[in-house]
Every structure is written in structure tokens, then in C-alpha cells.
Amino acid sequence: MTRNELFQHIQKKQSYLCVGLDTDIQKIPSHLLQSEDPIFEFNKQIIDATHEFAVAYKPNIAFYEALGAKGWDSLQKTLEYIPKDCFTIADAKRGDIGNTSGLYARAFFDKKTSGLDFDSVTVAPYMGEDSVKPFLDFEGKWVILLALTSNTGSSDFQQLNIGDNEKLYEKVLKVSQQWATPDQMMYVVGATKATLLQEIRKIVPEHFLLVPGVGAQGGSLQEVSQFGMNSQCGLLVNSSRGIIYVSSGKDFAEKAKQEAQAIQQEMEGYLSKYL
Amino acid sequence: MTRNELFQHIQKKQSYLCVGLDTDIQKIPSHLLQSEDPIFEFNKQIIDATHEFAVAYKPNIAFYEALGAKGWDSLQKTLEYIPKDCFTIADAKRGDIGNTSGLYARAFFDKKTSGLDFDSVTVAPYMGEDSVKPFLDFEGKWVILLALTSNTGSSDFQQLNIGDNEKLYEKVLKVSQQWATPDQMMYVVGATKATLLQEIRKIVPEHFLLVPGVGAQGGSLQEVSQFGMNSQCGLLVNSSRGIIYVSSGKDFAEKAKQEAQAIQQEMEGYLSKYL
Numbered sequence: 390m391t392r393n394e395l396f397q398h399i400q401k402k403q404s405y406l407c408v409g410l411d412t413d414i415q416k417i418p419s420h421l422l423q424s425e426d427p428i429f430e431f432n433k434q435i436i437d438a439t440h441e442f443a444v445a446y447k448p449n450i451a452f453y454e455a456l457g458a459k460g461w462d463s464l465q466k467t468l469e470y471i472p473k474d475c476f477t478i479a480d481a482k483r484g485d486i487g488n489t490s491g492l493y494a495r496a497f498f499d500k501k502t503s504g505l506d507f508d509s510v511t512v513a514p515y516m517g518e519d520s521v522k523p524f525l526d527f528e529g530k531w532v533i534l535l536a537l538t539s540n541t542g543s544s545d546f547q548q549l550n551i552g553d554n555e556k557l558y559e560k561v562l563k564v565s566q567q568w569a570t571p572d573q574m575m576y577v578v579g580a581t582k583a584t585l586l587q588e589i590r591k592i593v594p595e596h597f598l599l600v601p602g603v604g605a606q607g608g609s610l611q612e613v614s615q616f617g618m619n620s621q622c623g624l625l626v627n628s629s630r631g632i633i634y635v636s637s638g639k640d641f642a643e644k645a646k647q648e649a650q651a652i653q654q655e656m657e658g659y660l661s662k663y664l
Numbered sequence: 665m666t667r668n669e670l671f672q673h674i675q676k677k678q679s680y681l682c683v684g685l686d687t688d689i690q691k692i693p694s695h696l697l698q699s700e701d702p703i704f705e706f707n708k709q710i711i712d713a714t715h716e717f718a719v720a721y722k723p724n725i726a727f728y729e730a731l732g733a734k735g736w737d738s739l740q741k742t743l744e745y746i747p748k749d750c751f752t753i754a755d756a757k758r759g760d761i762g763n764t765s766g767l768y769a770r771a772f773f774d775k776k777t778s779g780l781d782f783d784s785v786t787v788a789p790y791m792g793e794d795s796v797k798p799f800l801d802f803e804g805k806w807v808i809l810l811a812l813t814s815n816t817g818s819s820d821f822q823q824l825n826i827g828d829n830e831k832l833y834e835k836v837l838k839v840s841q842q843w844a845t846p847d848q849m850m851y852v853v854g855a856t857k858a859t860l861l862q863e864i865r866k867i868v869p870e871h872f873l874l875v876p877g878v879g880a881q882g883g884s885l886q887e888v889s890q891f892g893m894n895s896q897c898g899l900l901v902n903s904s905r906g907i908i909y910v911s912s913g914k915d916f917a918e919k920a921k922q923e924a925q926a927i928q929q930e931m932e933g934y935l936s937k938y939l
Contacts, residue, residue, distance in 0.1 A: 411764070451760055451767035457740065457778040461733040482760050484788060485726055486815040489686070492726035503732040513759060515790045515810060517817020535790060540761040542792020545839055549826050557821065557832070564820055 390476050390508050391529070392572050392597070396621040398444045398474050403657040405622050406649060407445035407478065407599065409629025410435065410467065412452050416634055418641050428456070428463035431641075433470055435633050438646035442653035445625050446471050447478040447599075465504045476625070477508045478533060478599070484513040484520045491523035498527040509533050511577060511599075514561045518568055525569050532574050536561050537589070539579025539602030562592045571595040575625070578617075581609055586616035594619060601627045610652070614659035622664060628652065665751050665783050666804070667847050667872070671896040673719045673749050678932040680897050681924060682720035682753065682874065684904025685710065685742065687727050691909055693916050703731070703738035706916075708745055710908050713921035717928035720900050721746050722753040722874075740779045751900070752783045753808060753874070759788040759795045766798035773802045784808050786852060786874075789836045793843055800844050807849050811836050812864070814854025814877030837867045846870040850900075853892075856884055861891035869894060876902045885927070889934035897939060903927065 390398075399405050410432055414422075417431045424430040436446065448467060453460035471477055483493040493510070500506040509531035512521055524532045537547055537558040547558040562576060575597040580586050589598070598617055603610050603626050610626060617624050632652075636644035665673075674680050685707055689697075692706045699705040711721065723742060728735035746752055754772040759765060768785070775781040784806035787796055799807045812822055812833040822833040837851060850872040855861050864873070873892055878885050878901050885901060892899050907927075911919035 413767075449760070449764055449767075451758075451764045451771065454771040455767040455774075455777055457771070457780065458733040458736040460778075461736050465732065480760075482758070482788075482791075483726075485724070485755075485757050486813065486817075489724055489726045492688075492724075492730040496726065496729040496732070499730075502730055503735075505732065513757075513788045513790050515788050515821060516757075516813050516815060517820030517822070519815050519817040521817075538761065538791050540791060540794050542761075542794040542796075545792030546790060546832065546836065547792070549832075549835065551824050551826055551832070557824075557826070560824065561821065 392621065395444070395476055395597070398476070399622045399660075402442065402444055402653070403660055404442055404444055404653040405624045405626055405656055406443045406652050407447050407625045407627040408435065408439050408443045408632055408649065409480070409601075409627050410446055410448040410633065411629040412448070412633070414456065416637070418637050418639060420639055426463055426466065428453070428460065429466045429470075432463070432467040434642040435645055436467075436470055436472075438642040439632065439649040440472050440475060442646075442649040443475065445476040445478060447480045447627055447629075449629070450479055450481040468505055468507065479505070479507040479510040482511050482513050482535060484516050486516065487519040487523055490520045491526070494524045494527055498524075498530050509575070511535060514565060521565065521568055525573055530573075532569065533599050534561065534565055534574060534576055536576040537578050537580055543579065559592060562589065566593065571597070575599055577601065581613055583612045583616045586613065590617065590619070595623070597623050597625060599625045599627060603628060610655055611659065614656070615663055618659070618663045620664070622660065626656075667896065670719070670751055670872070673751070674897045674935075677717065677719055677928070678935055679717055679719055679928040680899045680901055680931055681718045681927050682722050682900045682902040683710065683714050683718045683907055683924065684755070684876075684902050685721055685723040685908065686904040687723070687908070689731065691912070693912050693914060695914055701738055701741065703728070703735065704741045704745075707738070707742040709917040710920050711745055711747075713917040714907065714924040715747050715750060717921075717924040718750060720751040720753060722755045722902055722904075724904070725754055725756040743780055743782065754780070754782040754785040757786050757788050757810060759791050761791065762794040762798055765795050766801070769799045769802055773799075773805050784850070786810060789840060796840065796843055800848055805848075807844065808874050809836070809840055809849060809851055811851045812853050812855055818854065834863075834867060837864065841868065846872070850874055852876065856888055858887045858891045861888065865892065865894070870898070872898050872900060874900045874902060878903060885930055886934065889931070890938055893934070893938045895939070897935065901931075
């Protein structure tokens with residue numbers, strides 16, 4: 390999916406919501422455990438219920454990998470089930486030396502070898518340019534590079550000063566822009582504070598930002614939208630647990646739908662106000 | 665496997681060789697492609713041929729993941745086939761926010777859910793303490809944290825100065841020592857230069873170091889051994905392509921054996937000289 394196509398879907402659905410499919414076998418409603426593939430069955434119902442209000446889906450690969458080969462099957466079925474007008478993100482946080490990153494790229498982008506064909510994959514920047522580039526060799530695919538994450542550990546290294554009054558995550562944003570255009574690269578920015586977002590937008594005015602940590606983790610969708618939006622929206626705001634685990638009963642999909650719709654309606658307001 | 669047990673195996677085999685199972689379906693001898701599971705068949709023959717001379721095996725997960733669910737099956741069979749006196753490393757370079765890292769830990773450590781039961785997993789430090797800690801909750805398991813990698817991209821961020829004359833990878837070594845003892849944590853150090861290794865040993869005198877980039881990638885085993893060894897050896901030196909792809913013919917296992925044996929004999933000399 391190209392940047393323009395993504396923007397068109399955002400305009401059409403009046404939403405920049407990404408639904409995180411952090412599907413945990415220990416957390417899904419118990420009545421699903423009888424089905425042949427409970428993980429896929431849960432995802433299928435969540436996707437059916439929310440795709441009208443979401444422009445992207447983001448399975449976190451850890452949840453599938455924890456189940457071994459079976460989890461990989463559930464992931465493949467889930468990806469195939471996601472409607473084609475939704476942007477798909479393999480939240481894998483991979484990164485290895487060049488030839489190995491090329492294999493991870495095949496794992497997530499090359500349907501022929503792995504069965505998977507995501508639009509994008511999240512990548513950790515620690516190993517530098519040659520660990521990121523192999524993902525960019527796949528035409529039409531995206532790298533979503535970790536810049537500033539929303540967990541407490543982000544203060545350990547990401548927020549340390551590198552050189553003169555510049556933080557590591559800012560350096561990552563600046564350096565990595567030389568590796569790819571805003572048509573191939575997005576950034577994970579777990580920033581919900583207005584001042585931080587304004588600073589980040591000075592460094593990466595055009596790129597899409599994938600913003601976690603809104604909702605359940607306490608960030609303000611209003612601030613993210615006001616200070617993070619650019620002329621093509623430039624935002625994908627993720628909610629995982631806040632949507633998929635609203636209810637643990639038989640009404641889980643209906644409740645997820647209501648939550649997704651509520652977020653979409655809030656986003657519709659911000660799109661008319663800030664775009 | 666405990667640190668003492670690992671040291672005992674090193675002493676018994678007179679080797680600190682780790683064989684990297686970077687098994688690429690496109691590179692293995694063509695006569696294996698007829699077998700039911702060519703990846704496992706290749707690994708099985710490599711393990712049979714080399715385990716006398718190696719104390720550790722390190723499958724790089726990318727190579728298996730690139731094949732989807734099938735690759736995951738090959739990985740599981742490979743892990744089960746590795747003799748119990750060898751330390752096993754899932755070279756996965758994972759790292760995510762806390763609860764998600766917990767799932768990656770289950771993926772590599774918890775046989776019940778994933779089918780896999782590695783001794784250790786490589787983890788990227790970018791997301792900080794809470795991305796690393798969940799792996800340490802598994803008793804008897806190890807984290808091998810990326811500090812300084814051997815690829816060219818290591819200069820992009822790892823080798824930048826943080827604060828006063830301290831590089832990011834040195835900061836990673838210092839800060840992460842507060843998270844775990846040398847009985848739970850090792851470091852990836854792709855350093856083959858004597859001066860660099862001496863500096864690193866000042867920061868982490870007791871930890872085991874997993875050193876890639878020796879042999880095929882041009883590093884000197886002699887320098888690594890002289891300047892990297894501590895009183896419990898403290899080194900696992902990895903060779904992947906330099907062992908498993910010496911020959912692409914039917915004699916690939918025999919050639920791998922000769923290469924592993926040659927390295928073991930060189931290591932035996934360094935153990936008697938520097939330990």
C-alpha cells in the first residue's frame with residue numbers, strides 16, 4: 390500500500406485507528422477455546438467487528454510465536470483475513486546483520502517462502518543502516534523504525550543525550566532519514582506529550598508516525614492528533630487491549646466494535662479540525 | 665545450563681566454539697532437497713559431525729522464520745537433536761515492551777507452549793530494562809544482550825558518544841549489569857581488536873562474551889582469546905558459514921567436521937596459554 394493509498398483510506402473511513410491484535414490464548418473468551426483455532430477465531434470476529442472503523446491492523450508477532458508452529462499458522466490465516474483496504478503491520482521489532490535481516494524481510498514480506506505478506510514490519514535501529522536496508526529492498530513494503538517507545542525502559546538509552554543536547558531517539562530519526570523516503574519508512578513514536586511531539590515533527594515533518602500508548606496506557610488522543618498530524622494525517626494510532634479485551638464474554642466482538650467506533654468518531658472530529 | 669556447567673564442558677572438550685546454524689534452504693547441498701525436511705536433515709548431519717568439538721549451537725531464528733510454520737518445525741526438531749552437553753542459543757535479537765517480551769521468553773524458553781526450550785536468547789537493548797527483564801524470570805535461562813555488533817551499521821549508533829567520552833555500547837554494558845548477574849547474562853561483542861576487547865573486559869570482567877565475526881569475517885581468534893578470556897574462559901566464539909558451508913557437496917558434513925576440529929585444536933592451545 391502506498392502513502393497516497395493509505396491517506397485515501399484514512400479520508401474515506403475518517404479514521405487513523407490501528408487495531409493491535411495482541412491475541413493471548415490466556416485472555417480470549419473461554420467459549421472460543423473449543424474452536425479448532427481459537428486465536429484465529431478471535432481475530433476473525435474482531436476484524437469483522439472493527440474493520441469499518443480501522444485503517445490498519447497490527448498483530449504483535451510475540452503472541453503468535455509463543456505458540457510455535459501453530460501460532461504461525463494462526464498468524465497466516467489472520468493476515469489473509471484482513472480486508473485489502475487495511476494496512477498491515479507485523480509488529481516484530483526485528484533487526485540483524487544485513488543478510489539475516491534479508492531473511493526476516495522474507496519472513497514477513499515474501500508470501501512464497503513464508504506464507505506471509507505484510508505491508509510493513511517494525512524494526513529496531515540498534516544495529517544501524519545495514520540491518521534496516523534489506524527490508525527496504527522489497528518494493529512497496531514499509532519499515533516502521535523504533536524511535537521513541539512508550540515503555541519505562543525508553544529512558545535507559547533512547548532518551549540519553551548523544552553529543553550536544555540531542556537524544557538518541559532524535560539521532561535515530563535524523564540518521565535514518567538518509568536511508569529511506571517517507572514513502573518507505575514510518576516511525577514508532579510513543580509520545581503523547583504535546584511538546585515532545587512538536588519537537589519530533591520538526592525532525593520528521595512528512596513521515597507517518599505509529600503511536601502506541603494512547604487510551605489504555607493513558608495518552609491523550611487529542612494531543613497526539615493536534616500536535617502530531619501533518620497534511621496527509623501522518624498518524625496511525627494504535628489501540629490493542631483497549632479494544633480487543635473490553636469484554637471477556639460472548640459479547641467481546643460487539644464491545645470491541647463499540648470501542649473502535651467511539652475512537653473513530655473522536656478521530657473524525659480531529660481530522661476536520663487539524664488536517 | 666549454569667555458568668559452572670558451561671565452563672566444565674569447555675574444559676572437557678577443550679573448546680569454546682559455538683556453531684551457528686544459519687541454515688539457508690538456498691545454500692544447502694542439493695542432494696538434501698529430496699528429504700522430507702531438508703533444513704533439519706542438514707542440521708542433523710552438521711551436529712553429528714561437529715558436536716565433539718563444539719560447546720554451543722546457535723540457530724539464527726531468521727533462517728527458520730523465513731520458512732513460516734514449516735521452518736518453526738525444523739527449528740524444534742533441530743533443538744531437540746542437539747546433545748544436552750551443548751549450550752543452545754536462540755539468536756533472535758528480540759526485545760519489546762514488558763508483557764510482550766514475556767511472550768517472546770515463552771516462545772524460546774517454555775517448551776509447553778511453543779515446543780522450544782533454548783538455554784538462552786539474544787536480546788536487543790534499545791527498549792531498555794523492562795524489555796529485558798521478562799527473559800530473566802525464567803530460572804536457569806540466559807539473556808545474551810547485544811552490546812557491540814560486528815556489522816558496519818554498528819557505527820551508526822552503538823559507537824556514538826553518550827555523555828563524556830563513553831560510547832553507547834559501553835553504556836549498555838554498564839547499565840545492564842544492574843539487571844542481572846554474570847550467571848544470567850552474557851553479551852554479544854563483535855570485537856576482534858585487542859584494544860577494544862581490553863576496554864570491554866574492564867567493564868565486564870566476569871561475563872561470558874559471545875563473539876561473532878571470527879574466521880570468515882576476518883577477526884583473529886588469537887587476539888580474541890588473548891584479550892577476551894577470563895578465569896572461566898568467558899568466551900563463546902561463533903562460526904557459522906565458515907563451518908557449515910565449507911563444502912556444498914555430499915561431503916559437507918565431513919568438511920564441517922574438519923573445520924570445527926581445526927578451530928577446536930587452535931582453541932585448545934589458547935586455553936592452555938591464556939586461561
